Amino acid sequence: MAITLDLLGSLGYSENWFTINSFYLDISIKIDVRYDIVSNVNALSNYLFVKEQSKKYLPTMLEVITQPPSVAQNTPDTKPPILVIGGAEDKVNFREILSTFWSRSGGSESVLAIVPSASREPAILGGRYEAIFNEMGSKDIKVLDIRDRSQGEDPQFREYVERCTGIFLTGGDQLRLCGLLSETSIIERIRQRVHSGEVTLAGTSAGAAVMGHHMIAGGGSAESPNRSLVELTTGLGMIPEVIVDQHFHNRNRMARLLSAVCAYPERLAIGIDEDTCAMFERDGTVRILGKGTVTVVDAREMSYTNRDEAGTQDPLSLHNLRLHVLSRGDVYHINKNLALPKNDTTNDQNCPL
Numbered sequence: 001m002a003i004t005l006d007l008l009g010s011l012g013y014s015e016n017w018f019t020i021n022s023f024y025l026d027i028s029i030k031i032d033v034r035y036d037i038v039s040n041v042n043a044l045s046n047y048l049f050v051k052e053q054s055k056k057y058l059p060t061m062l063e064v065i066t067q068p069p070s071v072a073q074n075t076p077d078t079k080p081p082i083l084v085i086g087g088a089e090d091k092v093n094f095r096e097i098l099s100t101f102w103s104r105s106g107g108s109e110s111v112l113a114i115v116p117s118a119s120r121e122p123a124i125l126g127g128r129y130e131a132i133f134n135e136m137g138s139k140d141i142k143v144l145d146i147r148d149r150s151q152g153e154d155p156q157f158r159e160y161v162e163r164c165t166g167i168f169l170t171g172g173d174q175l176r177l178c179g180l181l182s183e184t185s186i187i188e189r190i191r192q193r194v195h196s197g198e199v200t201l202a203g204t205s206a207g208a209a210v211m212g213h214h215m216i217a218g219g220g221s222a223e224s225p226n227r228s229l230v231e232l233t234t235g236l237g238m239i240p241e242v243i244v245d246q247h248f249h250n251r252n253r254m255a256r257l258l259s260a261v262c263a264y265p266e267r268l269a270i271g272i273d274e275d276t277c278a279m280f281e282r283d284g285t286v287r288i289l290g291k292g293t294v295t296v297v298d299a300r301e302m303s304y305t306n307r308d309e310a311g312t313q314d315p316l317s318l319h320n321l322r323l324h325v326l327s328r329g330d331v332y333h334i335n336k337n338l339a340l341p342k343n344d345t346t347n348d349q350n351c352p353l
Contacts (some may be wrong), residue, residue: 086272105166118172152184169207
């Protein structure tokens with residue numbers, strides 16, 4: 001399909017994508033009609049769109065913006081958030097989650113540190129993220145390729161961390177990441193800066209798993225929760241009150257997450273799907289980005305569990321749990337255990353933190 005647009009350019013359609021080529025603007029734009037995502041291939045701020053009743057986009061209106069619409073919708077303030085990503089985030093098309101991290105780290109003024117220590121190919125993976133954020137236009141980017149614990153004391157790395165506006169923990173093996181960084185001066189300083197609200201932090205896959213004080217180190221998938229299903233150890237404590245599992249529904253990890261929270265019911269259990277992000281704001285809210293869901297299991301009022309007497313592979317009982325399944329645009333208030341849908345206008349009035 002090809003359409004000529006009055007004074008604007010041409011439109012093509014292929015599968016789920018509209019492609020716009022403007023005659024008068026130096027831009028090429030892709031629009032995913034499935035997820036309401038606009039992709040500006042040349043990373044410029046001009047884009048064309050209008051929404052039909054069918055919720056598909058056709059380019060008949062010009063708007064000038066300073067950041068992608070999904071970023072603007074998910075930035076209630078300018079304080080640095082923590083982005084916990086379920087892995088396999090979009091690195092090619094619109095890059096909603098990565099664009100949000102980049103924007104909240106300062107955009108074109110951002111100074112980014114990429115920590116690929118969880119990976120067995122840190123140079124390759126770190127270089128890939130470096131190229132992505134370079135393309136977006138960051139001011140400075142450095143890959144902190146830490147492969148030995150002694151490098152966690154490197155004064156040059158430490159100096160760079162001091163001036164970073166954003167730090168990105170890549171995927172790989174969370175045990176490897178913690179083994180290299182736990183109790184080093186560089187991770188202690190990162191944690192201090194994160195907790196004081198001085199820097200935006202993001203972690204994907206293994207980089208997400210390490211966020212809590214208690215960390216899921218491994219385990220399997222099963223139909224029923226049991227004690228043998230999950231291995232728990234100590235994480236990096238960036239968000240101490242949570243237990244995070246990633247690649248969640250993609251790898252059938254609900255039973256594993258329930259097994260984990262049964263051991264530590266005072267923690268909030270969070271399962272994050274691939275290409276999905278739980279963005280923890282400084283006001284106590286969690287905002288959902290991406291194409292999947294975030295599952296929240298609150299066991300703080302659990303009335304009964306048989307965990308102490310159950311055998312290693314016996315099914316576990318967990319009574320009186322609270323469950324939320326959140327999708328893009330939803331907001332969860334940690335302190336109130338309250339979930340609100342996208343664009344809920346009662347957010348501020350009825351949910352004081």
